[in-house]
Amino acid sequence: MQANSSLTVGEAATQLGISPQRVHALIRAGGLKATRVGRQLFIDPVSLHRRAVADPMRYRPFSPTNAWALIDLASGDGTLQVVGERRLSPWSLSRMRGQLKRGGLLALSPYLRGRARVHELRADPDDVERIADEPGLVRTGVSAAREHGLDIVAPNTLEAYVPLVRYPELVERYVLESSHRPNVILHVVDGIWPFSPDAIVAPGPLAALDLYDSGDARGRRAGEEYLRRLEPT
Template identity: 35%
Template sequence: MSRMAVGDAAARLGLSASRVRQMLADGVLRGERIGRSWVIEQSAIDAIADERPGVGRPWQPQSAWALLAVAGGDEAEGSAVERFRARDRLAEHGLAGLVGRLSARCEVRRFYAHPAVLDDLAGADDVVLGGISAAGHCGADVIAAGVVDAYVKASMVDALIDRYALDERAERPNVIVRVVDDEFWSFAANERFAPWPVVAADLLESDDARSRRAGAELAARR
């Protein structure tokens, strides 16, 4: 039976290697440790890939953000060529069909925070709520209590970790931090919730089937 290394599995799923390792730790993926490395049954990866829309080689961050901006009606993001390509791709595939190409827009990191600080974290000035934390705001039919899902600039991550004592080694994370390089940060000043195409992409990338369905419905309604 064929097996895959973490890097190959990440490329197949359009995810980061760190996310695949987290899926292994959470039991979402079953694998075997050989020394310090994981190996994963290819059939397990193929099964997940078949459920995930738009799996393919990720685009560069600027192209991913340009497409999300165009999907939301914002023509200011990216070059004229990138906007033209984005409109063409959206017309042919739709947002849900392209989500696997958008994973490079951010690095997804997972932490545990004490439940008492979650509300303060969600309201912090230097984060923009996305994914499950912005789903209700965008009209998506899914909720998750006791979880914060937010975008943050790369230059602000360390300060955020220190301020809220975020623990990246915890087995049951309750904070999703989507780290965006400062040069690609596309959110407006004082923007509290990510635009609906970003939220739809976040949900479509989820390991949770309910979140993926909600993301697909959100993308289809717009």
């Protein structure tokens, strides 16, 4: 495990919503995997993700409105940043900017999962491209990797955002079924659609965030590498 692909004790504490002392206790108990480099401990991001999934109630996720506003502010897209600003009160906007400045999207990722509900589905392989061509879908994660230089390739797989009102229609039309071997991953958004009408690919930070939140080790690594480049210095 390389230190530059791992998290410090402080970063792990922020992601888990606990104190650094509690992180050290979890390491001693075997609840988190860590490697010592010199005098510093580095936490394996996969073990941290497993811990977060095993204990999701520890988090107080942001509301969908606040989650999307923060993602817009971090997008690097001037138009989306204005949209994010308009979603928030002046006080909330100041608070969100402060959180981004202190930690960046990587540290805040556990609190942003309320932005959409993720469905891992299996489609007939011949239908994957047809689903990708459906109007209104916005590609993200592995399906936006090429546009944003994310270091992952997943051929014959679609990952995209879709409005809740479209989801049942797609499931019925293409006979989509839940699967542990998905080739269609849909992030279903309930409420205000966060993308512009002509959007077909999610912004880089969001695509990387979706990879980082995935259970796939390669995807998490690719997302983490991208998000680390955006971290405040």
